[in-house]
Amino acid sequence: MNLLYFDDLKIGEGFLTGSHEVTEADIKRFAGEFDPQPFHLDDEAARGTIFGGLAASGWHTAAITMRLLVTSGPRFAGGIVGAGGEVEWKTPTRAGDVLHVEGEVLELIPSKSRPDRGLVLLRSRTLNQRGETVQTLTAKLMLPRRGA
């Protein structure tokens, strides 16, 4: 597969990643390091909370989404380099969930100050094996232009 430059993309163009299973050990390990709250660390303790049971940190879901994009998403020239974005967590990620990402090019904005690159607005949905959306992300990515 050839590398994709800014000029190769079209608005509305979609993509699909491979999938990734999230284990209970993964959820607890990520939470232990980055989001040590009871509902991300212990199933018993999570029962009485808003989550009703062990749930992955939203930042864990975001990190897994990035992994899926990098390892099996669109092959952008220069890599997947984000300036930021808007993230929403719709449903918690649970132990045993198998996630994949569906994406779409929303907008293509050539840079005025830097003619060698452009900004891509990429919308992605991260779904579990039941077809529920666990996360949406609209990311601002920088891509090099062809022949720059």
Add this chain to the structure above:
Amino acid sequence: MNLLYFDDLKIGEGFLTGSHEVTEADIKRFAGEFDPQPFHLDDEAARGTIFGGLAASGWHTAAITMRLLVTSGPRFAGGIVGAGGEVEWKTPTRAGDVLHVEGEVLELIPSKSRPDRGLVLLRSRTLNQRGETVQTLTAKLMLPRRGA
């Protein structure tokens, strides 16, 4: 320190977390699992890229920000539970950086459908030891109301 409920917060109220050092090994380990791109994995390979040297994944910076908020930020009743937010990465996080977070309550929106809770818009800046902002995040958090 007492737990903070929605009703205890005021718009404009600020907070400050402790600090956290990011090592080269941390950067490479996180990237190896969640964002395996050359500029997050290898200093040599990163030289010729837009980053000009090894840089942490933006999602790693976000995860460290969450760690700082959870372990030394405001003590919200029910924990720090986010529905999402808007994140921007301003400057890369580098090996050896010592990060901390400064935050502010931007908006307080009582829920119409759920009188037992409210939505808090919390703006946070993650800064390095040189005072540079590596990340801004405007997060939507759910907080229980007092006496609900």
